[in-house]
Amino acid sequence: GQQVMQIPQYQHVQEGEDFTTYCNSSTTLSNIQWYKQRPGGHPVFLIQLVKSGEVKKQKRLTFQFGEAKKNSSLHITATQTTDVGTYFCAGDSGAGSYQLTFGKGTKLSVIP
Amino acid sequence: EAQVTQNPRYLITVTGKKLTVTCSQNMNHEYMSWYRQDPGLGLRQIYYSMNVEVTDKGDVPEGYKVSRKEKRNFPLILESPSPNQTSLYFCASSRGIFWTGELFFGEGSRLTVL
Numbered sequence: 001g002q003q004v005m006q007i008p009q010y011q012h013v014q015e016g017e018d019f020t021t022y023c024n025s026s027t028t029l030s031n032i033q034w035y036k037q038r039p040g041g042h043p044v045f046l047i048q049l050v051k052s053g054e055v056k057k058q059k060r061l062t063f064q065f066g067e068a069k070k071n072s073s074l075h076i077t078a079t080q081t082t083d084v085g086t087y088f089c090a091g092d093s094g095a096g097s098y099q100l101t102f103g104k105g106t107k108l109s110v111i112p
Numbered sequence: 113e114a115q116v117t118q119n120p121r122y123l124i125t126v127t128g129k130k131l132t133v134t135c136s137q138n139m140n141h142e143y144m145s146w147y148r149q150d151p152g153l154g155l156r157q158i159y160y161s162m163n164v165e166v167t168d169k170g171d172v173p174e175g176y177k178v179s180r181k182e183k184r185n186f187p188l189i190l191e192s193p194s195p196n197q198t199s200l201y202f203c204a205s206s207r208g209i210f211w212t213g214e215l216f217f218g219e220g221s222r223l224t225v226l
Contacts, residue, residue, distance in 0.1 A: 009152075033214065042202060042217040043155070088155065090215075099170065100215065102147075104154035 002027050004091045006103030014111050019076040021106035023089035030094040032065055032072045037105070038085040046074075046087075079110050114139045118203050118218035125193055126226050133188045133221045135203030143208025144186040145170070145215070146178065148199040155202070161186055162208065193225040 003026040013019050023032065031050045035043040047056055049065035049072060056063045062075045076083055086105040093099070116137045125131055137144065145160035147170075157170030161180040175197055177189040186205075190197060201221045206213040 006154075035215075042219050043204075043215070044217070045214045048214060090155075099157060099160065100145075101157075101171075102155040104152065 002091065002093050002099075002101045004089060004101045004103045006089055006106055008106055009104065010107050010109070012109045012111060013079050015081060016078050019079050019083070019108055021074050021087050021089075021108075023072045023074075023091070023103050025070045025091045025101075027093055028069050029091040030069075031092050032069075033090045033092070033100065034063060034072075034074055035088045035090065035102075036085050037088065041085075043088060076108075079108070081110050081112055084108060084110050114216070116203055116205055116216050116218035118201075118221045120221060121219065122222050124224045124226065127194055128192050131190050131193060131223075133190075133201060133203075133223070135186045135188065135218060136184050137186075137203075137205040137216070138184065139205060139216065140183065141205035141207055141216070142183075143213070144180065144203065144205045146176070146186070146188045147202045147204065148172065149202060149220075150199050158188065158201075190223075193223075195225050197223065198225045199223060 005024045033048045034046040037043045047063050053067045054065040060077045064073045086107045088105045089103045090100040119134045142163050146158040147155045149155050156172045158176050159178040161167045203218040204215040206215050
């Protein structure tokens with residue numbers, strides 16, 4: 001079945017440093033989604049990428065979808081303590097599958 | 113307010129005692145799904161439903177049952193819970209037209225089976 005690998009598993013950064021998490025799928029995806037889960041909370045949708053090579057920005061967050069639609073990344077510029085949490089990617093293999101496969105997540109800690 | 117509501121939020125039970133975790137959404141979503149979250153394993157899908165009376169297995173369905181008799185409700189049933197089902201459970205819903213789409217998660221139900 002489809003597998004989605006996410007690295008790193010943990011990342012500790014000093015406040016103000018940049019952060020990147022990477023997601024790789026074993027199969028071509030129709031789209032990829034990113035979620036953030038704050039400590040003790042539930043996953044919250046951040047964004048969905050659909051097109052090959054797509055880049056989207058949300059303030060300090062930059063999301064990319066690879067040309068082959070098998071990998072994606074989330075980059076946070078100048079991290080803040082409010083960025084703390086676990087970031088998950090979730091791959092959708094295509095219309096009709098209706099199964100999102102989640103990566104195991106990257107847990108981000110920000111040292112003030 | 114648009115939301116997915118799960119109950120109970122916390123539950124401690126014993127092996128073999130049947131339990132149901134309820135899930136309800138008020139967004140008229142077609143798609144609903146159950147996930148379990150375990151340390152180091154991320155979110156794994158248990159069952160999902162595309163519409164009323166339509167359900168299908170996810171990646172880890174063993175030991176669980178679901179039903180979708182109404183559009184808004186998608187209960188998760190553990191007929192005979194075992195300690196390996198101790199986990200954090202999330203219900204989620206989405207419009208799910210051509211693909212899964214943005215998932216809206218409930219706040220989670222932390223289940224401990226002794």
